[in-house]
Amino acid sequence: MDTQESIIIFDALSQETRLRAFRLLVSAGKDGLPAGALSEKLRVPHNTMSFHLNHLSNANIVSSRREGRSIIYSANFPLVRDLIRFMVRDCCSVEFASIREDEKGVSIIELTSSCSDKPCESKKGKCDGTS
Amino acid sequence: MDTQESIIIFDALSQETRLRAFRLLVSAGKDGLPAGALSEKLRVPHNTMSFHLNHLSNANIVSSRREGRSIIYSANFPLVRDLIRFMVRDCCSVEFASIREDEKGVSIIELTSSCSDKPCESKKGKCDGTS
DNA sequence: TCCATATTTCTAGTATAATGGACATATTAA
DNA sequence: TTAATATGTCCATTATACTAGAAATATGGA
Numbered sequence: 001m002d003t004q005e006s007i008i009i010f011d012a013l014s015q016e017t018r019l020r021a022f023r024l025l026v027s028a029g030k031d032g033l034p035a036g037a038l039s040e041k042l043r044v045p046h047n048t049m050s051f052h053l054n055h056l057s058n059a060n061i062v063s064s065r066r067e068g069r070s071i072i073y074s075a076n077f078p079l080v081r082d083l084i085r086f087m088v089r090d091c092c093s094v095e096f097a098s099i100r101e102d103e104k105g106v107s108i109i110e111l112t113s114s115c116s117d118k119p120c121e122s123k124k125g126k127c128d129g130t131s
Numbered sequence: 132m133d134t135q136e137s138i139i140i141f142d143a144l145s146q147e148t149r150l151r152a153f154r155l156l157v158s159a160g161k162d163g164l165p166a167g168a169l170s171e172k173l174r175v176p177h178n179t180m181s182f183h184l185n186h187l188s189n190a191n192i193v194s195s196r197r198e199g200r201s202i203i204y205s206a207n208f209p210l211v212r213d214l215i216r217f218m219v220r221d222c223c224s225v226e227f228a229s230i231r232e233d234e235k236g237v238s239i240i241e242l243t244s245s246c247s248d249k250p251c252e253s254k255k256g257k258c259d260g261t262s
Numbered sequence: 263t264c265c266a267t268a269t270t271t272c273t274a275g276t277a278t279a280a281t282g283g284a285c286a287t288a289t290t291a292a
Numbered sequence: 293t294t295a296a297t298a299t300g301t302c303c304a305t306t307a308t309a310c311t312a313g314a315a316a317t318a319t320g321g322a
Contacts, residue, residue, distance in 0.1 A: 011141075
């Protein structure tokens with residue numbers, strides 16, 4: 001995940017219809033949903049929906065496959081995971097978030113309560129715990 | 132953090148000058164940086180910089196204070212933390228991320244490696260570990 | 263007070279995004 | 293092969309975003 005890629009994803013998620021569609025796809029899981037179902041649930045004309053699905057697709061945050069007459073969209077979960085890692089590493093690691101990998105390759109992120117005065121410096125105990 | 136607030140933040144971070152400015156402010160920590168320093172480091176005219184800083188400020192992801200002739204901007208770290216929590220809870224919790232709070236109020240997020248076929252169902256061991 | 267510095271606001275030009283009607287394409291079944 | 297369904301593409305309109313010159317505001321110092 002580099003800066004340019006993250007900009008494209010932020011842009012994809014910065015529009016109401018697209019964010020709502022993406023969240024529906026997330027809740028639908030790996031099976032995904034056909035374009036028509038999204039258009040109907042979100043009460044958006046099918047061509048407008050198609051425009052936004054294409055936008056999400058270009059950002060690589062959803063993928064699609066044809067199944068009969070339908071085109072099924074599904075969320076690209078690994079990319080979301082990468083985006084979250086990018087945000088933690090690049091956007092708040094110094095102040096109150098830490099990220100490490102355990103022996104199984106699972107990323108463990110700790111978000112402390114906000115430190116009102118001083119940076120946390122990677123150790124807890126320096127935060128006052130207030131939010 | 133609700134949907135509308137997250138859209139505004141995604142929008143704020145979806146533009147190159149703004150994301151670069153935000154990342155500079157993150158690396159500057161709580162002390163922040165004056166508008167002129169950002170304008171100079173990013174080689175962006177001061178009025179254009181001001182436009183983008185205002186955008187970030189409206190999204191509440193940075194704040195500002197006057198110090199003498201300078202206006203110092205700094206990153207709003209707690210909001211980033213909230214955004215990350217929103218993304219984990221709303222965008223991938225079912226599939227391969229979990230979030231919980233420990234006794235000190237620290238959020239512990241686990242991002243597994245991607246599960247190629249089936250949902251992880253909150254337990255590890257069901258993932259094949261490949262990325 | 264007068265000037266230099268730091269930043270914002272105003273403004274207009276240009277570019278990009280969103281919307282939805284009309285039409286085109288792909289698939290399936292009769 | 294004709295019709296119905298599902299979706300995408302084309303296009304014009306409207307709205308919003310980005311950019312930077314010029315002017316305005318705020319501060320601190322000579």
